[in-house]
Amino acid sequence: MSSNLPGKTSSTLERALFILECLSKKKGGGGISELSETTQLPKSTIHRILETLQTYGFVTQDPDSDKYFIGLKAIEIGMSGLHNIDLVEAAQPHMHDLAANTGQTSFLAVFDQGEVIYIYKVEGTSSFIMNAKLGTRNPAHCTGLGKAIMAYFSLETVDQIISEKGLQRYTPTTITDHQEFLQELSRIRQRGVAINREELDEGLSSIAAPIFNYTGRVIASVSVAGPTEKIFEQQEEIEEQIREKSHLISKRLGFVPSMRAIYTI
Numbered sequence: 001m002s003s004n005l006p007g008k009t010s011s012t013l014e015r016a017l018f019i020l021e022c023l024s025k026k027k028g029g030g031g032i033s034e035l036s037e038t039t040q041l042p043k044s045t046i047h048r049i050l051e052t053l054q055t056y057g058f059v060t061q062d063p064d065s066d067k068y069f070i071g072l073k074a075i076e077i078g079m080s081g082l083h084n085i086d087l088v089e090a091a092q093p094h095m096h097d098l099a100a101n102t103g104q105t106s107f108l109a110v111f112d113q114g115e116v117i118y119i120y121k122v123e124g125t126s127s128f129i130m131n132a133k134l135g136t137r138n139p140a141h142c143t144g145l146g147k148a149i150m151a152y153f154s155l156e157t158v159d160q161i162i163s164e165k166g167l168q169r170y171t172p173t174t175i176t177d178h179q180e181f182l183q184e185l186s187r188i189r190q191r192g193v194a195i196n197r198e199e200l201d202e203g204l205s206s207i208a209a210p211i212f213n214y215t216g217r218v219i220a221s222v223s224v225a226g227p228t229e230k231i232f233e234q235q236e237e238i239e240e241q242i243r244e245k246s247h248l249i250s251k252r253l254g255f256v257p258s259m260r261a262i263y264t265i
Helices: 012-024 032-039 043-055 072-083 087-102 144-150 155-165 178-191 228-233 235-252
Strands: 059-061 068-070 105-112 115-122 137-139 194-197 204-212 218-227
Touching: 012 032, 012 043, 012 068, 032 043, 043 059, 087 105, 087 115, 087 218, 087 235, 105 144, 115 144, 137 144, 144 178, 144 194, 144 204, 144 218, 155 178, 194 218, 204 228, 204 235, 218 228, 218 235, 228 235
Parallel strands: none
Antiparallel strands: 059 068, 105 115, 105 218, 115 137, 194 204, 204 218
């Protein structure tokens, strides 16, 4: 819709929807003159449409500034739509892209009691097959998927998980020191991706990124995994793609970066 200015059409509905879209992007609200300039509609048209939208609760007006804001009815409808979006459904097309573009397997996982659970995967085009089955659980501290999620937990939550689950060693590269693990989570937040260098299984590595929902809470993660040499041969490309795809999945779930929250159990 945003590619076409409503002034070029006679549809009142399209004009109203365009005004709502413009208001949704204005944190401080929008006045009639400002909206008229943005939409290229006459002020009288803007005023008439806003009055109707206000009557039905789709916009509200601040009596002091006279600016208009998105109303509760519009928020209610948007939220009901978000509740109907399934995580796997939102992630599927992007995971297929990841697998096709990298040749490696893409995984989707959620966090539960110090572990990650694989809930969807797409095999890559290479001859190497990852044998992890859907429903499989793995420790969070030594997987890219798990670290990508834990990086956005509060320090108290991370400490609680480590206290309950420990940092068991599985390979020579598994991080088992508490402070070193916290530093690793800090690096993940800075880079936006988590790297697993054979920390669970020797010969296998992965690069993962977090997925956030409309509340700003981290709810899952997506990864590209495969033989270590294959992953690091294309590390830069995979990192770029995993960042992009995790962002698109999060956006599909209603995530706005300014809403990001630190999750506490």
